[in-house]
Amino acid sequence: MALGIGCTARPGNSRNNKTGSWRVFYPTMDTEKCTKCGTCQLICPEGCINQNSDKTYSIDLDFCKGCGMCAEECPDKAKAITMKMEEK
Amino acid sequence: MTMEIMEGSIAVAETVRLCRPQVISAYPITPQTHIVEGLASIVADGRLDAEYICVESEFSALSACIGASAAGSRVYSATTSQGLALMTEVVFNAAGMRLPIVMGIANRAISAPLSIWNDQQDSIMMRDSGWIQLYAEDNQEAIDMHILAYKVCEDHNILLPAFVCFDGFILSHVFEPIDIPSQELVDKFVGPFTPYQKLDVNDPISFGMYATPEYYLEFRYEHDQAVKRAAEAIKKYGKEFGEIFGRDYSELVVGYKLEDADIAIVAMGSICGTVKDAIDEMRAEGKKVGLLNLRCFRPFPSTDVAKALAHVNTIAVLDKNVSLGAKGAVAIEIKEACYGSNIPVYDYILGLGGRDVRKKDIKKIVDLAEKGEGDMFYGLREEVL
Amino acid sequence: MVDRTIENFDCGHRACGGCGASSAVRMILKGAGKNVIVVNATGCLEVFSTPYPETAWKTPWIHSLFENSSAVASGIEASLKKQGRLEKEKVLVFGGDGATVDIGTQCISGAFERGHDFTYVCYDNEAYMNTGIQRSGSTPYDADTTTSPAGVCSTGNKLPKKDFPQIIVAHGSPYVATATMAYPMDLMKKVETAMKTKGPCYIQVHTPCCTGWGYDGAKTMEIGRMAVECGLWVNYEIIDGKLTTVKKVKRVPVDDYLMAQKRFRHLFKPVRNDAEIAKIQAIADKNAEKYGIDIE
Numbered sequence: 001m002a003l004g005i006g007c008t009a010r011p012g013n014s015r016n017n018k019t020g021s022w023r024v025f026y027p028t029m030d031t032e033k034c035t036k037c038g039t040c041q042l043i044c045p046e047g048c049i050n051q052n053s054d055k056t057y058s059i060d061l062d063f064c065k066g067c068g069m070c071a072e073e074c075p076d077k078a079k080a081i082t083m084k085m086e087e088k
Numbered sequence: 089m090t091m092e093i094m095e096g097s098i099a100v101a102e103t104v105r106l107c108r109p110q111v112i113s114a115y116p117i118t119p120q121t122h123i124v125e126g127l128a129s130i131v132a133d134g135r136l137d138a139e140y141i142c143v144e145s146e147f148s149a150l151s152a153c154i155g156a157s158a159a160g161s162r163v164y165s166a167t168t169s170q171g172l173a174l175m176t177e178v179v180f181n182a183a184g185m186r187l188p189i190v191m192g193i194a195n196r197a198i199s200a201p202l203s204i205w206n207d208q209q210d211s212i213m214m215r216d217s218g219w220i221q222l223y224a225e226d227n228q229e230a231i232d233m234h235i236l237a238y239k240v241c242e243d244h245n246i247l248l249p250a251f252v253c254f255d256g257f258i259l260s261h262v263f264e265p266i267d268i269p270s271q272e273l274v275d276k277f278v279g280p281f282t283p284y285q286k287l288d289v290n291d292p293i294s295f296g297m298y299a300t301p302e303y304y305l306e307f308r309y310e311h312d313q314a315v316k317r318a319a320e321a322i323k324k325y326g327k328e329f330g331e332i333f334g335r336d337y338s339e340l341v342v343g344y345k346l347e348d349a350d351i352a353i354v355a356m357g358s359i360c361g362t363v364k365d366a367i368d369e370m371r372a373e374g375k376k377v378g379l380l381n382l383r384c385f386r387p388f389p390s391t392d393v394a395k396a397l398a399h400v401n402t403i404a405v406l407d408k409n410v411s412l413g414a415k416g417a418v419a420i421e422i423k424e425a426c427y428g429s430n431i432p433v434y435d436y437i438l439g440l441g442g443r444d445v446r447k448k449d450i451k452k453i454v455d456l457a458e459k460g461e462g463d464m465f466y467g468l469r470e471e472v473l
Numbered sequence: 474m475v476d477r478t479i480e481n482f483d484c485g486h487r488a489c490g491g492c493g494a495s496s497a498v499r500m501i502l503k504g505a506g507k508n509v510i511v512v513n514a515t516g517c518l519e520v521f522s523t524p525y526p527e528t529a530w531k532t533p534w535i536h537s538l539f540e541n542s543s544a545v546a547s548g549i550e551a552s553l554k555k556q557g558r559l560e561k562e563k564v565l566v567f568g569g570d571g572a573t574v575d576i577g578t579q580c581i582s583g584a585f586e587r588g589h590d591f592t593y594v595c596y597d598n599e600a601y602m603n604t605g606i607q608r609s610g611s612t613p614y615d616a617d618t619t620t621s622p623a624g625v626c627s628t629g630n631k632l633p634k635k636d637f638p639q640i641i642v643a644h645g646s647p648y649v650a651t652a653t654m655a656y657p658m659d660l661m662k663k664v665e666t667a668m669k670t671k672g673p674c675y676i677q678v679h680t681p682c683c684t685g686w687g688y689d690g691a692k693t694m695e696i697g698r699m700a701v702e703c704g705l706w707v708n709y710e711i712i713d714g715k716l717t718t719v720k721k722v723k724r725v726p727v728d729d730y731l732m733a734q735k736r737f738r739h740l741f742k743p744v745r746n747d748a749e750i751a752k753i754q755a756i757a758d759k760n761a762e763k764y765g766i767d768i769e
Contacts, residue, residue, distance in 0.1 A: 003303070003306055003307060003310055004293075004297075004525070004526060005186045005247055005284065005285070005310075006184070006185040006186040006187070006247075006285070006295055006296065007184070007185070007295075007296055007297045007298070007299055007307060007525050008285060008293045008294060008295050008296075008297070009293070009294050009297060009523075009525060009526035009527070009528045010292070010293060010294075010528075011292055011294070011483065011528060011530060011531040012483070012531075013485075013526050013527040013528055014483050014484065014485030014486050014522070014527040014528055014529040015483060015484055015485045016485065016527055017485040017486075017487070017527050018485070019484070019485055019486075019487070022490065023490075038477070042477065042499075042500065042657050043496050043500075043654075043657060043694060044496070044499075045488055045490070045491060045492045045493075045495035045496040045499070045693075046484050046486075046495070047480055047482055047483065047484055047499050048484045060484065062484075063484035063485060065489075065490035065491075066490060067490035067491035067492075067683075067690040067691060067693075068490075068491070068689070068690065068691030069491055069496070069690065069691055069693055069694060071691065072691040072692060072694065072695065073694050083691075110552065110555045110556075111548060111551045111552050111555060113547075113548060113551075137555075138555070139551035139552070139554060139555050141547055141548065141551050141587065142587065143544065143547070143583055143587075144579060144580075144582065144583030144586070145579060145580075145583070147540075147541065147544070147579075147580070148541065148543075148544035148547070148579075148580050148583050148584075151537060151538070151541035151544030151545050151547075151548065151580065152544050152545065152547045152548035152551065153548055154537050154541075154545050154548060155512070155535070155537075155544070155545035155546060155547060155548025155549040155550075155551075155552065156548035156549065156551055156552040157548070157552075158535050158545075158548075158549065159510070159548070159549040159552035159553055159556075160552060160556060161551075161552035161555060161556065163548070177538055178537070178538065178541060181537055181538055185537070287510045287533040287534075287535055287549060288533060288562075289507070289508045289509070289510065289532065289533060289561070289562050292530070292531060292532050292533045292534070293533060293534075294523055294528035294530050294533075294534045294535075295533075295534065295535040295536070296535050296536040296537055297523040297524070297525040297526070297528060297536065298519070298520060298523060298524060298525065298536075299524075299525045300524055300525070303525050303526075
């Protein structure tokens with residue numbers, strides 16, 4: 001592959017870096033409890049939370065670093081996300 | 089061809105207009121100021137449809153050129169001396185980003201001590217920045233090299249920025265007869281700007297990413313290769329230039345009475361005119377002296393230099409700069425180019441900070457070279473030391 | 474209306490887990506709309522998002538140097554204007570607080586004076602985080618950083634946080650705002666307003682940094698809210714030089730906000746430093762008075 005002149009690259013390449021390997025804790029989503037507010041999707045620093053066709057959300061563990069912001073910010077009435085220890 | 093008598097800086101400004109830059113960004117500094125003033129009034133008078141960004145420093149001048157060039161515009165800036173020094177970080181960055189920026193340099197000395205007068209220390213200090221560096225002997229060359237520079241820099245096989253260097257005051261403020269080419273011919277030669285890549289929401293790219301140790305070496309290699317390729321591009325387009333405008337630039341080094349010379353003087357810029365006159369007089373006295381005028385310092389035409397100087401028995405290099413603690417930058421390159429030839433290369437640091445260099449000085453230098461005396465500051469006023 | 478479906482910042486970047494800046498950037502890009510060209514100063518964001526060839530940016534992006542982003546943006550804006558592209562494409566700068574309030578000040582002043590049509594977002598994590606938590610002009614009073622360390626003879630950063638938004642206001646900017654990633658809707662709306670406002674606009678965004686400030690990354694939003702609730706960070710909008718909106722709060726003492734972060738731990742251990750905490754409380758009180766943030 002030739003180098004991008006001027007140190008340039010096209011979008012999409014960061015996905016080659018699977019940051020999920022950084023994780024110590026992983027989030028689990030209880031779609032039954034989810035109120036579909038979208039807070040987790042909006043605030044995730046990775047942008048790795050995606051909306052499903054039924055409007056619930058799923059977390060892409062290829063990229064989730066396990067920071068826990070989504071679990072922390074999931075509204076009290078839902079508390080649909082729980083962090084669990086990775087078993088390695 | 090119609091010759092007009094005009095000031096060098098104004099001739100440069102008028103020529104830049106013919107190259108149709110879309111964004112101009114520059115900051116005033118002596119002795120470059122007349123160029124930016126000239127361009128400002130050209131834009132103000134509607135003679136060039138360009139955005140003129142009145143920046144707050146040279147640092148921003150070149151930074152704005154980076155942005156405008158990356159967004160797809162042909163750009164121009166000009167500076168000198170302290171302005172160029174202030175730009176340093178941006179100079180290296182622009183080259184690494186491979187943006188075809190053309191910048192005029194009205195060569196001037198570097199502080200301290202402060203000096204507004206001419207030498208070539210400013211552009212020389214940027215020799216490792218990855219810009220093309222062309223040096224004009226007179227104002228005709230200064231304007232021709234601007235046109236040529238756009239053609240070379242914007243070639244998608246090159247993609248480099250270029251300095252067009254012309255001596256401050258000695259050229260920038262001197263009125264000479266000059267042929268300003270027609271718009272039609274410049275359009276024909278330079279053509280519209282077709283960026284290799286640009287910032288565009290329809291085709292997003294990330295521009296100026298950082299390189300880890302796995303890539304940095306390769307980026308530098310490719311940059312170096314591009315600067316080296318520029319030598320052939322200058323020759324090719326310099327020849328084309330000659331066919332269109334009647335003045336040939338197909339050579340990076342130009343000899344004057346060099347073919348049968350015993351002693352060769354090597355120089356860059358306006359001093360070459362003085363040297364030629366001195367050579368004429370020395371030839372009349374029977375001294376076989378010739379000149380090698382370096383039109384291009386980066387890429388450095390080592391092979392061309394070695395070939396042109398192969399037959400002489402002494403080389404005297406005139407350096408309007410000094411790498412303090414070593415030699416003049418030109419002499420260092422000439423020694424490298426002539427390595428293995430056993431031709432002695434003598435270096436003369438002269439003309440710094442606007443010290444006048446006359447025909448008699450050139451003759452004295454030839455006498456010194458003949459005696460094997462060199463590698464010195466020439467023309468020191470011993471009485472003040 | 475902010476289009477929340479816009480995702481111009483991709484997965485796979487190398488920000489710390491729980492990074493406030495990274496979260497903020499996703500929101501800001503939603504507020505900025507689809508046709509945005511980003512100029513990024515050297516710093517955390519630039520480094521964690523673009524090691525060649527792995528770019529996280531899905532919109533045109535350029536990085537030149539640390540201190541020249543506003544000047545680069547000036548050139549881009551001029552070029553777009555000349556090409557007739559400025560109606561559709563907008564220029565957005567991201568600079569950290571060091572790139573903004575310290576090293577980039579001259580270029581910013583020039584660009585705001587010239588009046589280019591662009592928006593400058595300072596993501597303010599209150600120190601040089603990319604180089605390892607050194608003090609900047611935006612570091613708050615008494616914060617412990619690696620160049621303003623707390624010690625026997627020091628209570629941390631000796632100087633107050635520079636009020637940079639007011640410097641921009643003095644340039645005659647049509648829109649200056651402060652925001653925090655802890656209030657995403659407010660942040661996105663402010664970015665949208667700035668992008669739609671002609672001329673040079675400025676938003677300073679509070680972006681807590683779990684690594685530099687010393688707290689659990691899961692708490693980034695909470696730390697952001699606490700800063701607002703105690704009055705050490707004020708969210709406001711200044712339109713054409715006039716303060717138009719302010720986030721009002723039922724203000725709480727600064728103690729909890731300080732105690733939650735390692736950078737202020739020296740104010741509580743081994744013993745509580747009442748005098749210094751009082752000085753920080755006074756900063757919050759002054760903010761409250763100046764901007765009228767207290768809910769009576």
